[in-house]
Amino acid sequence: MRYLIALLIASAAWLGTQAQTKVRGTVTDGETGEPLPFVNIVFKGTTTGTISDIDGNFFIQGHVDADTLEFSMMGYTPYFYKVNRDAFQEISVVLDADSYELNEIVVHPGENPAWRIMRNVAANRKKNDPDHFDSYSFEVYNKMEIDINNVREDFATKGILKNFNFIMNYADTSAETGKVFLPVMISESLSDVTHKKNPQRKKEIIKASKISGVENESISQYTGQMYIEANIYKNYIPAFGHEFASPLSDFWKSNYKFYLLDSAYQDGHYLYHLSFRPKHKQTYTFSGDMWIADTTWAVKKVQAKMATDVNINYINNYIITQEYDMVDSSWFLTKEEMFMDINFTDSTMGFFGRKTMTRRNIKINPPLTDADFSSVATEETIVMDGANRRDDNFWAESRHEQLTEKESNIYQMVDSIKEVPVFKTITNTVEMFISGYWTFKWWEFGPYFKLLSHNEIEGWRTRFGGRTSNNFSTNLMLSAYGAYGFGDKKFKYGLGALYLFNKNPRRSINVETKHDYEKLGQSINAITEDNIMSTILARTKNIHLLLVDETKSEYEHEFFNGFSNTIGARYRNITPSKYIPFRNSSLDYDYKQLESYELYYKIHFCYNEKFVSGEFTRVSMGSNGFPELDLELTAGLWDNRGDLQKYYRAIGSVSQKVSFGPLGKLRYIVEAGKVFGNVPFPLLKLHEGNETYAFDKYAFNMMNLYEFASDTYMSVTAEHHFNGFFFNRIPLLRKLKWREILYGKGLIGDISNRNCRENAIMDFPSTLGDVNKPYFEAGVGIENIFRFFRVDGVWRLSHLDNPGVSKFAVLFKVQVIL
Template identity: 30%
Template sequence: MFFQIITLNRNVVHPVLFVLMTFFSLKSLGQTSVKGVIKDKFTGQPIPAVSISFSGIGGGTISDKDGFFQIRISKTIKSLVFSAVGYKKLQYSISVKESPYLNIELDESSNNLDGVSIVGAKKPKYRNKNNEAVELIRQVIEHRDKNRNKQDSTVVFNQYEKLNMSLNMGAKEISTSSFLRKFPFLISTADTIKLPGRALIPLFMRERLTMRQETKDHLDDKSVMLNEKQSRFDQAFDEDGIDEYLNHIYQHVDVYEHDIALGSQRFLSPISSLAPEFYKYFITDTIKGKVNVVRLAFSPRNKQDQLFMGEMLIPLDGNYAVSSVTLYLNKAININWVNDFQVTVGYKRDQKGQYYISQSTTAMDLGLFKGKHSLYGVRTLLTTDYRLGNKGVVFPAPKSLSQIKKSSNSFERPVSLSSIEINAYKNIDSLKESPRFKRFMRVTALVLTGFHKAGPVDIGPVSSFYSFNNVEGTRLRLSGRTNEDFSSKVILDAGVAYGLKDKEWKHSVGLIYSFKPEGVLQFPMNVITVRSSYETQIPGQDLSFIEEDNFLLSFKRGVDDKRLYNRKWTAEYFRELESHISFRLGLRSQGLTPAGGLIFQPESGAPAVRKLQLSELTSELRWAPKEQFYQGKRFRRLIKNGYPVFSLRASAAFKGFLQGDYSFQNVSLNIFKRLYLAPFGYSDVIVEGGMIFGKVPFPLLAIHKANQTYSYQIQSYNLMNFMEFMSDKYANINIDHSLNGLVLNKMPLIKKLQLREVFSLKVLYGGISPKNKPENDSELYRFATNKEGVQTSFGLGKTPYVEGSVGLSNIFKLLRVDYVRRFTYLDNPNVSKSGIRARIHLDF
């Protein structure tokens, strides 16, 4: 008996394949062709992974993520059987006059079982034992490292990448969209075929040709961009930073890895050693040929678990290798911003019998709400000239940004572009010439970045033009900095602020000079910075004048009446290497004057000190292997990707040097690591330790970062008061864990909210040496007190400071709320034992 089953994704169909499908779908004698969509009868939602079989005949298929299925068989059949766990089995009779497109509705069953099973006369309970599909996948797992682990030799290859992003909206909205009416040329390029019922307006296109070298231990990996072509606005947005973030979202997908990255999430691979405990497997077809190929479907045992659904092809040639795999997401799971996702990866075999990725296509729909406007993107990777060894291979010198822009006009691609990809280039060129769009960009940039571009100067951030605190009262500020229109090698920034209560003017002025022609902030940076400022500061917080002063930080709990006036100037050299090792060397001089309720009162009872002078040499050595970051025009934000970040800092102050009052040395080491624990979420772990050598008064101790605002701060102690604890030696660990909805996704009704569980634990050990305690040295300053004279600053004893939190994230897709609890030092004055804290938390 010969039959053929074809399961297609109706959203992504190659034109040639479409013609072949149309030709072969013509009805002929003794042939049945059926396709359609399967939905929940009550909710109307598509049902993925429904098993469809022929009544009385072997074989079948499963529905895709949209509930779509298609079957063609060289037999005349009278009925189909539809079966899915949690739904009643349906036997559907096919009429001769049956419509070519079926709309199947399934009723929920009273037995709420999880998973998917292949339909037989009687649906048996799924088991791993004596299951041919599981036995096959265990062979694949056993041969995984042999087929595709780390290469035992160096490989060199070329890689072509193209990424297209389109505005995704309802097809019926095109004629009524106020945005499109302003730019009518976009309507003519809309694609209404790729996604049924939706219209894609192409807005972004990027192509890259890269030469790469990979080694077994990845210590000698190389990557040189040969050419790049992309549509760019070249206006207000930080497009280079957006490129890096898109790379983070559309990450490399390899089913042979233990887990697979999707943004900041990790999914257990269906051929991981743990996979049979979490996935179900079904043999849906065997494709006959010179070498028979098994089509193996898989789905989560629990449909709410953060796992993939899909199918893979396994040639029966004795290698037990995956030659192709398609992955998509169950709509029941909780992935922030991702409305839809599908990736197809194809593998080829090299001369040594190992498999490498020959091509992959990742399609993703990103949006705040499903069914509304979103961004639909497709990233394609194609590997060419794959060779073992690097003998005789010469890597070209890396091109500068200006060279890449010049050569983009002569871009030679190995495959042709689709019409939607060609239109992306055209649309951006047209938008760039539109005065209306330029105005729209300026307003959007102001909202997103807080800066207004006025020729060669960016004015902002507007969020800090007005704020308030107990020392300065109402605080008014105006600041800005030059942009690339002024110079690509020099950035000047300046700001002035005035407090209506203290009647003090503050200022900051700085200069950054780049030794590279490509720009100040282009990686790898090689810059020198000189800055002078007179500004208020919360002791131990070290807030930056330009970036950290924000209106929202004005709202604080408890008493906040202690400030420093800090008259400071710095000179610093910063250098980054291609290996993501960086170092900085600097000279800093500070004059610290107490303000508000803060007093520098010597223990001897001598008159209060009006100013503390500090002059020191500073240094930092940082290593961030495989680092990714969002590089904006005015800032850099780390993209957490699972690789550690090490930061070693050291400084030395000298008495008498630039009028410095004390000699001491300060050393600290900070290690950050994101730990992926698929399918149990991930943890962000920060470990830090430090020590101060020398005798110093309390303002020069390590004053631990406290938070008296109502926002949740990851690296601060959210129930510690400002200046409450200080040390000259300390060690701390900070663990912030997200379960990614592992529990809540299994709870009826609550799972519809797509909330995520988050937990944190912060433990701080520390202490003050006897030589730095005021009771042992009358020259040292008394610790800070409140208005009643009660001491409010302390050193840590044998008991560590401990606080923890439990909360929910992904509230409205962008908010995290924590209940925070403090466990130690509850008798200190004016402390809060618990509280509710919130923060904006955008996490793909």
């Protein structure tokens, strides 16, 4: 992956060419000059064609022998335009209206003829949806290409990029956008897929995998999962974190305008050609056209292009093309192409993403049993031995469609670019800004944002450390750091080791030890105390730090994606500070430390969970609407002046993202917990406060640290992202593409009699209390401000008389969202 990041910045080229005729242009009316939508455009003598969009724009490309484009539309004289074969060009075409002498006609208002067809499509939608089959299997071939676009002629002639100046000899031009681009990555995979509906089971066996410059089993698993398709028969098509209304949805008439363009007899089927356009501005919809088969009312072919004014960031173009063929008297998806155009701004370089998927050897409703699946997982991916070492002869025989010469030579290009000395510098620089670490062969130094920070205990603090790189090992990662506070004049440190026995499913052991300051009661999402941003964004003085010695070891055993168990042991020794003493006033005794010994067990379940994985870390992409369940059970001992006392802790949570279609998404989290036993306040549940100007979705943003504690509690968080549903309907405001948020959080809890302030083993801090009277906060927010910023106004609704609290705050967050 590191080489790919650098290639996306430095670019590269392929050797040799196989030309393609590409034409982009507009069609207008010869008399009025107005753009003409729905004009049929084909390479003369071929079946390669397209239609102009609502603004008269079109693009067409193909490996064809024809050198003439034919333009036709009812009421206009057909027009033929000679184009340059095997080249890109932009043209403007003017069509003249036909002149006829007509007898008197009478026009009666009637129904749009496309509506009759769409009603039949809707009535047969569930029957034609491939998900209605009890089972199916096929061989699938996936090909994905990434290109750099908006490449200028002087791109590789300045600065360090002059080392790559040969690349401009191989630039190409996109027919879809007219942008000059350079390919930098290509990947292929060949798999056998088996699917069973009830119970839901899916197995993919990757027989071959090939990525330019990469030989890695975990990458093979990623490329095999590229074939996630857009199901046109569902109400919504998920893409880029948003829900796009399908033109075949139950709400087709509310979301789209339909037009009947033509009808034809093709491949033994009578087909209707329909065009569809969004009915409302800035809605998550498509424009495009589709061919519908008569009698079955199924889609034969569809091309859907993301609406041009949709409220989405960085994605300038997104096109889905699907082709269906008759298999055992049912229509089944046999080919899918996707195209994405991604740019941060119109003038900067960005990326094209292209994916082609084809299926062969399709079997519908084959008899399948549990014996056909090797795991209880709902989805499993198996990489055959040697899948990423298939030779060229295998690929030449097994590909569903052969690579062009340009595509073939991308593989050669990667090896050539890696020989350029400046390549390593570019790679390390880009990776440092993304990961926070700078790579020195076997060691990665960082993270850079923890080099310097400030707090009231240590004063100014500096930290140096790092971790082993993938060059050292792709199974073992060692880490270490040392820190020094110029105020307390003390040295702190941390050591860690992570070993992966298996990466999918994940089986790992992790051992860590540290001697460092920690802020109790912080959320898992909080900016850590040694991050420079914690210093910059602090609303109050950072006095809540305690020195912690901790050693822990845990083993994670994932049974399949989305279901894992973790067992671990942990030792903690917490030292009090002058701001947070450990004292028992009734005994006139000061605790010098708080020692605890814990065994814990975690269960995580998230149905059909997806991940984006690196060699050691991975990021969950969720599970398309299914809830995520977590349970943690802990048994512990704490040292009460030489007497080891037992305690137990149980914490459970459920979280989920629920789609409401055009109304956006709701995300909720419900958590409950209980501590059993007589424990000092640091071992109670210290509820997560936030004393910075940064919005934290896992914290109570208007709550102070050490304000509330419980040994029995339940909390609820709800956050609804409307994705601009309201702002998009306000004419001037919608140009800003801001998006609305509603936020609310509640907490109720209790401290049992033996752990309450009056009977506490250690005196509570003066600010610490219980929440048997519920705590609430709520807010409204706007995100997507200048594409990067989110601003929330948050109100505290209860416990308003507590000392040192704020009733209202404006909080900020930097985020990259699509």
